[in-house]
Each structure stands twice: as C-alpha cells, then as structure tokens.
Amino acid sequence: MTEPMPVISVRDVHVDYPGHPPVHAVRGVSFDLFEGEVVGLVGESGCGKSTMARVLTGLVPRTEGEVEFLGESVEALGIGRRPVELTGIQMVFQDPGSSLNPRRRVGSQIMDGLKLAAYRERRRLAELEDLLDDPDLPPLLTRTASRSLPDQPKTPAEWLERVGLDAADANRYPRSFSGGQRQRIATARALAAQPQVLIGDEPISALDASTQARVAYLMSTLAVSQGTALLFISHDLSVVRLIADRLLVMWSGRIVESGPTEEVWSNPGHPYTKSLLAAIPAPDGAGRLPAMPESQADFDAPPVIH
C-alpha cells in the first residue's frame, strides 16, 4: 500500500510578529492535509489559528519551518503576482462585511475564481504537452491542475445556485446580501478556482447561530464533492464536529492534540481539549471557549498529546 501524498505538509512552523517584544504567534506546528479531507482546526482566541491560515496562503511570512504544497515550498507573497503554482490554495475569510468588494457585482467577483480555474487548466494542458516529450514518469497530481470535474458550475450564475442563491443575484452588489449569503458567495468565489485546498478562517463566526451550521455544512459538502481539502478554522467545536473528519486542537501557538474527530470528541487526551468539550452547551453554535484550566495555565510548554 502506498502512502497517500499530502496536498499540504507543514513542518515545525514558527511565526513571530515583529514588535517589542516580538509576538510568538505560532511555536512549532506540524501537520499534513490530504486530498479531499475536512480537517477542523480549533482553539481559543489568540492561539494562532489565523496566523497559521495566513502562513499557508503566504499572506504572512513564517520565521522558521517548512510549508509545502504538492512538493512546492509556499513562500510569502511579495508585491508581485502570486505564483500560479500556489493558487491551488484558496481562503474564505472571517468577516462577511469585508470579504467581498463592495463596489463590484458579486457575479464578476465569482468570475475571478472561474478565470483562475480556466488559466490553471490551460497551464495544465501546456504542462501535459511538455510531458509528452519527457521520458520520466508524469506526476499524477500537477500543481497547476484545476481538476475540472464534469459537473462543476461553469458560470457565476451556476455557482450562485450551487451555494443556494439565485442565478439573478449575480448582478447585485454585496451590500444587499446578508452575512451568511456573503460567506456563501465568498465560498463560491474561492471554490470556483477549483483549488486543491480551501482554508476557512472562522468563516461562520460572525454569523448568527441558525446559519452557522448551514454555511459550514455547505462549505464542506461542496469542497468534498470537488475533491478539495478543507481546513476549517473555528473556536466552536460543536459545529466543527459536524463536518470534520479530523481535528487539530491548537493552544498557545502549538497543536496540543490531533486525531479523528470522534476519537478526540469521545476520548480527549489533553486538559485543554477536555475543558473545551466541557464548555460546549447545546450544539446551537453559540458555544464559548473556556480558558486553560488554572493548573495548566502557567506552563510555558504545554504537554503535547498525539
């Protein structure tokens, strides 16, 4: 049996924000993300989840460690255009109020994703043509592949229908949509690019409880249906539990526990995870995260459990 190749592999990543003193936001994180899986990254506010998401997309430079996307090192975004090899990683952000450009019709914003997918498809065909002359074995997954599946939406209107909105909404501006609808549109925009990886950085945190689970569910179903790996970041375990195959529990810049969702859920090993679970009220999405239990809070290096 061959080991499946991770789409993203993160090795001992550290991130410091400059300052006096510098903030050690991420302190040695390692994990793999495989094709088509849904992984939940949970942890309290300020533990470094967004920083991790931004490192994976290159929006924030890492201080140490390695992030590889299909074997390609992910470098921080400079002033220039993002390398097309890395556009297979897309992201949906937290704030529905600023995740879309207020001055552009939503249809044209979804078009950005479709255009990128088309561009990557052309690149892949060109790569394949080159490979015909190459005596070496062609790789199964190429980085620029957009893996265009037959039943994928081809227009912004189709994408809007796919995320539960109206085809006619393409001509409307973001301000006329609710927060939940905007996050659906942002999801459509990112997934239209046919990425291998979608990162959702607390995409449901700003939504009201009744829409949270629905948007989370939509994101994961759509990602899974097109084979996109989803890294779903949240501080709310009760919703993440519903969609994630695997959980990563982050605390104070480190991953303190990881494993299949049910295992972590029914048999938490780390004290932080235990208090996280204990604090979950009814699964209405309104769950608040607990602080670290007193006895553990002073530990500089938290115990790590795998």
Add this chain to the structure above:
Amino acid sequence: MTRPQLTADVPVRRSLTRRIWRAVPKGLRQPLGAVALLIALAWLVVCAVGPQIAPFDPLAQDLPRLAPPGEAGAVLGTDELGRDLFSRILAGARVTIGLALLLVCLSMLVGSTLGLVAGFFGRWVDEAIMRFTDLVLAFPTVILAMVTAAALGASLFNAVLAALVVSWPQYARVVRSIVLGLRGNEFVASGRLLGFSAGQSIRVDILPNVTGPTLVMASLDIGTAALLLSGLSFLGLGAKPPTPEWGSMVSQGVTHLNQWWLGVFPGLAILTVVISFNFIGDALRDALDPGAEKA
C-alpha cells in the same frame, strides 16, 4: 375620455423628475444648499459663455474712467482704464474658475497617485513619499506658493504650477490613509490569492473604493484653489494685465479705496465661488458618509 390619458401621463413625468431629484445629494435639497448649487451652476455657465454674454468688450477702454455702478451703462461701474467691470467679471470667471478646476485636477492626479503608491506598496516607497509630503506640508502654504511663483516668474500658468506644489500633499495624505485601510480588507487579500497582480489589485479592488472620497475632497478644494490662485494674482504673481482675473482685479481695487466697487464686486465673485463649491463638497461628503445618512 381625456382623463385616463392624463393620469397615465402624469405619473411617468413625476417619477422622472423625482428620480433626478433623488439623485441630488440631500444637503443640496435644502433651500440653502439649492441656492449654493444654483450659484455654482450659474458660474459654470458663465465660465462657458462669459465673454459672449458680456455687454461690453472686457478689454476695451472706451467708457468713462472710474464710473460708479449704473453710470454710462456699466451696471457695476468701470475701472481706472474705463473698462466695464461687469464684463470683466464675466470674462474673468473662465480664468479664475477654469484655472481653479485645472489646479484641482492636477493636484488630485499627482497627490492621489503618490498616495496610492505609498499606501499600496508600503515600506520604503511609503517612507520616501510620505517624508517628501511632510516636508512640503511643513511650509506655510501661501508663502511656499508665493516663493515658488516668484521663482518661476509671474504668469498664470506658473501660478497654477506654484499652487500645485502646495496643494497635492493633502491628496497624497488622505488617499494613502484610505488605501492603507482598504489594504487590510479581506477582499483585497482574497483578490491577491486569486492571482491578481499589483496593478489588477489597485485597479479592481483599491481605485473604485478611493474615487468617491477623493472626488468629494476635490469638490471641497475648488473654492480654496480659486482663492489661492486669486491670492497669487492679487500679489502680482499670477495674471498679468490686461487679463481679467478676479484676484488681480481686487488688488487694483485696493489702490482705489474711494471707488469701492473696484474691489467689492470681484471680491464678491470669489466669495460666492468659494462658498457655493464648499457647500456642494460638504453635501457630497455627507451623502457618501453612511453615518450621516441615518441622521
């Protein structure tokens, strides 16, 4: 049977006028704002057709000298060379307002471009541009404009250049701060993730969100620009005789204190332009500010 036709006709007309009325910013729908709008529009019309509607040739010196208003057919009187003041004010609108508009456009272009580049690229680019901006802003506006105009030599074009030197930095500063705020927006980041180049990002995500506030600022600046240019001409650093420029007309008035009309009427012209354009700028700003909309 004419009645149904009437009722079918009237609502259409009403909704059209109402739609136009609705498009006018709220601040200009109040009586005072409407007056300001009318005055500004009237001045723009005068800019276009001023010399044509003037009762006399603004340069002809064939009326009695220093005639008070109403005498010899000169509604606003004549100057010391026997030129009709009213005609000169009408012809001067084109010079003063036209150049003010030119100045505002140039400052907006130069200032916003620098502010945009500084705000978007940050780091040393930002550092360099903003240091330069602060340097210019450190000088008193009028004095720096005067010195520059004097160094360039007195001419209307040089007066515009000199005024440009002092008026672009405010655009740079404001646009930079807007761009800095925008750059932190998630849609800008997601555009970059979707492969936008810096140029695309600026064109698609930044510029459309900057133009509104910048145009408002420009409209607020038209009055100030007219005042600055008139001021330079007043000091003899702008328009040269016999060009009918309001600022230089006021400065002639100062030397004839007994003939009050020489200074008062061109002064009033400047005043109405400054006030009416400021009013429009204010109304536009309020219309664009979502907080003010609710109040």
